[in-house]
Amino acid sequence: MPHGTHSADARIARLRETMAARDVDLVALAPGAHMHWLLGWHPHPDERATFVLVGREAAAVVVPSVNAEDMRAHADLPCFTWKDEDGPGRALAEALDACGAGPGDRLSLDETARADAALALLRALGSLDCGFASETVGALRAIKDADEIAALRRSAAVADAALLAGLDAMRPGMSERAVAAAIRDEFARNGVSGSFTLVAGGPNGAFPHHSTGDRALREGDAVVIDLGGPLAHFASDMTRMAILGDGPQGYAEVHAIVEEAVLAAMAAARPGVAAKAVDAAARGVIEKAGYGEFFVHRTGHGLGLEVHEPPYLTATSETILEPGMVFSIEPGIYLPGRFGIRLEDIVVLEEDGPRVLSALPRAVRRIG
Structure with a gap:
C-alpha cells in the first residue's frame, strides 16, 4: 500500500535490513502507530488479536474474520483469519509457519500489543527471546521522509x-x-x-x-x-x-x-x-x-x-x-x-x- 513516497513492500524491505542488522528473525506489529507506518493504515485496536508478522523471507497477517475484508483492502499480504468461537491459536500457528518462524527465533514485538494477544503469540512461537519493535520499526520511524x-x-x-x-x-x-x-x-x-x-x-x-x-x-x-x-x-x-x-x-x-x-x-x-x-x-x-x-x-x-x-x-x-x-x-x-x-x-x-x-x-x- 502506498504510504508517503514508500509502498508497504519498500518499508518491509527496509525493515528486513534492520532486522538483519539487529539479529531479529520476526517482527510482530499490533494495531497502532508501528502498523500504520508499515501499511499506511491500521484497524481499530480491540480485544481481538491482530498482528502483521514480518519474517526474514515472508510476511503474513493474523486478523479476526470480522476485520478481514478491511485488512485485505489495505495489506497485500496473506491473511490468516480466525473466528470468535475458535480463537486465534490456529491462525497464529499457520501464519508463523508461513513466515518460517519457530522456536529459537528472536522476536521484535510491538510494545503496545495487548498482553493477552502477546502471550498467545509467544506461546504459538515457542520462543521467549523477545525484544520490542521500538528497536526495529521504531528506529525506522524516527527518521522522517x-x-x-x-x-x-x-x-x-x-x-x-x-x-x-x-x-x-x-x-x-x-x-x-x-x-x-x-x-x-x-x-x-x-x-x-x-x-x-x-x-x-x-x-x-x-x-x-x-x-x-x-x-x-x-x-x-x-x-x-x-x-x-x-x-x-x-x-x-x-x-x-x-x-x-x-x-x-x-x-x-x-x-x-x-x-x-x-x-x-x-x-x-x-x-x-x-x-x-x-x-x-x-x-x-x-x-x-x-x-x-x-x-x-x-x-x-x-x-x-x-x-x-x-x-x-x-x-x-x-x-x-x-x-x-x-x-x-x-x-x-x-x-x-x-x-x-x-x-x-x-x-x-x-x-x-x-x-x-x-x-x-x-x-x-x-x-x-
Whole structure:
C-alpha cells in the first residue's frame, strides 16, 4: 500500500535490513502507530488479536474474520483469519509457519500489543527471546521522509491556528475549560478530532500536566497553553504562554530564562550529538539561573504518528541525533503556588541544525 513516497513492500524491505542488522528473525506489529507506518493504515485496536508478522523471507497477517475484508483492502499480504468461537491459536500457528518462524527465533514485538494477544503469540512461537519493535520499526520511524515532514508541517499550521483561537478568546473571568473549548473548536474546524488541550492559569501552571478545570482566569495570571492533535494521522504539539494584564511578579525574568534554555537546546541539537547533550544544554541554563530544582521533566520527545515517540531528550539518553528526526524542545520552570512557564516547539533536525515547525513566536501574549 502506498504510504508517503514508500509502498508497504519498500518499508518491509527496509525493515528486513534492520532486522538483519539487529539479529531479529520476526517482527510482530499490533494495531497502532508501528502498523500504520508499515501499511499506511491500521484497524481499530480491540480485544481481538491482530498482528502483521514480518519474517526474514515472508510476511503474513493474523486478523479476526470480522476485520478481514478491511485488512485485505489495505495489506497485500496473506491473511490468516480466525473466528470468535475458535480463537486465534490456529491462525497464529499457520501464519508463523508461513513466515518460517519457530522456536529459537528472536522476536521484535510491538510494545503496545495487548498482553493477552502477546502471550498467545509467544506461546504459538515457542520462543521467549523477545525484544520490542521500538528497536526495529521504531528506529525506522524516527527518521522522517519528506512526505512525513510535509504532513507534520501541515499539522503544526493547524495547531498554530488553534492556539491563536484560544488566545483571541481568552479574557479574565473565563474558565480554563472555556479557553480549551475555543481551541478544540478550531481544531475541529480544521478536521482534527482527538485533540488535547492543557490550559493552566495562575498557580495551576506550576503543575506540568495540570488537568484543565473550572478555575476562572484572573487579572495578573500567567497562563500555560499546551495543545496538539492529529491531522491525517500526524501529530502536533506546542506550548505557549499568555499573561492577563501585567502578569505575576517576576514573570519576565523567568520567561527570559526559559527562552534562553530553548535557544541553548536549539544550538546543541546537531546531527551526531547525543540526545542527552541537548537536555544538558537546556538544563544548564536553568540551573545557572538558580531554578534547576524547578525544571522537573525531560527537555523533549519525538513526534510523528504519535505525539510522544522516540527520540527522547533526557539527561541519560545516549540516542545519537540524525537528520530527519522530529522532536520537541520544551524546557520549563514551575514555581509552586505562583506560576509555571513552558515554551515548546517541534523541530525537524536538518544537516545544519533544527528547523521549527510552528510559525508563532515564543514571546508571551499579553491579554488586556
